[in-house]
Amino acid sequence: xxxxxxxxxxxxxxxxxxxxxxxxxxxxxxxxxxxxxxxxxxxxxxxxxxxxxxxxxxxxxxxxxxxxxxxxxxxxxxxxxxxxxxxxxxxxxxxxxxxxxxxxxxxxxxxxxxxxxxxxxxxxxxxxxxxxxxxxxxxxxxxxxxxxxxxxxxxxxxxxxxxxxxxxxxxxxxxxxxxxxxxxxxxxxxxxxxxxxxxxxxxxxxxxxxxxx
Numbered sequence: 462x463x464x465x466x467x468x469x470x471x472x473x474x475x476x477x478x479x480x481x482x483x484x485x486x487x488x489x490x491x492x493x494x495x496x497x498x499x500x501x502x503x504x505x506x507x508x509x510x511x512x513x514x515x516x517x518x519x520x521x522x523x524x525x526x527x528x529x530x531x532x533x534x535x536x537x538x539x540x541x542x543x544x545x546x547x548x549x550x551x552x553x554x555x556x557x558x559x560x561x562x563x564x565x566x567x568x569x570x571x572x573x574x575x576x577x578x579x580x581x582x583x584x585x586x587x588x589x590x591x592x593x594x595x596x597x598x599x600x601x602x603x604x605x606x607x608x609x610x611x612x613x614x615x616x617x618x619x620x621x622x623x624x625x626x627x628x629x630x631x632x633x634x635x636x637x638x639x640x641x642x643x644x645x646x647x648x649x650x651x652x653x654x655x656x657x658x659x660x661x662x663x664x665x666x667x668x669x670x671x672x673x674x
Contacts, residue, residue, distance in 0.1 A: 543573045544598070544650075544671035547589050554578060554585035554654070562667045564603035565633040570669040576605060577654045578614070578665030585654035591647050595673040598650070599641035604631050605665035614656020614664035620647035632664065644673070 545557045559574040577585050602616055613632035617624055626642045629635075644650060656664040 540674070542595070542673045544589060544600075544668075544673060545573055545575050547591075547673075550588045550590055550649075552587040554582060555587040555652075557587070562603075562669070563606045564637060564667055565606055565608060566636060568603065568637060570601070570603070570667055573670050575668040575671065576665055577616070577652065577668065578605065578608075578656075578663060580609070580658050580661035580663035583655060583658055587652045589650045591644060591650050591673070593646045593648055595647070596643065596645045597641055597674050598644045598671065599639070599674075600671035601637050601639050601667075601669040602628060602631075603637035603667040603669065604633060604635050605667050607665045608633055609662040609664075612657060612662055612664050614654055614666070616666050616668075617653045617655070618642060619651040619653070620644050621649055622651075631666070637667075 549555070549557050554577060556576045559576055561569060561571045562574050562576060563569050575587075577587065579585055598618070610633060613630045613635075615630055616628045618626040625644070626640060628638060631638075652668070654664070654666055658664075
């Protein structure tokens with residue numbers, strides 16, 4: 462058995478101690494690194510809020526699209542023109558702007574009221590230029606309170622010299638008539654009143670709410 466070298470033993474022991482210290486420090490560093498390792502959730506950023514905003518906008522757009530799909534398309538409504546708002550081209554025994562009128566059974570007509578008739582002549586008419594702009598003419602025809610007993614008459618409507626509507630004989634015992642006729646492509650519209658007259662006595666007609674559409 463060799464001699465024990467004390468100095469050499471201390472040298473080896475010191476080296477082992479240093480190595481052990483290094484290993485301990487390395488272990489501590491590993492633990493420190495492990496502690497700071499990003500296992501925790503990342504710090505919240507504004508990204509989730511941005512995504513949420515985008516999602517809300519998308520849902521709003523979808524809802525708006527759904528509403529649009531459920532609403533039926535709007536059908537353009539035809540414009541209405543009252544006949545008495547147009548210029549009368551020629552007329553006889555015709556009044557186009559009466560403020561009001563009363564028929565023989567007590568009905569009162571206010572606004573868009575016209576009258577046609579006389580007690581001295583059967584030549585009563587009114588002509589309007591439509592220019593083919595309208596499709597229908599509608600309104601109310603009544604006998605005016607001024608009409609005399611035992612007198613009656615008829616009203617006719619013509620489109621370009623073609624008679625498209627004629628009333629029956631109407632007098633004081635007649636009720637108002639509502640009518641609607643086709644005037645599509647009509648250029649000239651003419652209203653005529655026929656009936657017996659004598660010495661200021663005759664038949665007068667009320668033309669109420671004559672509408673072109």
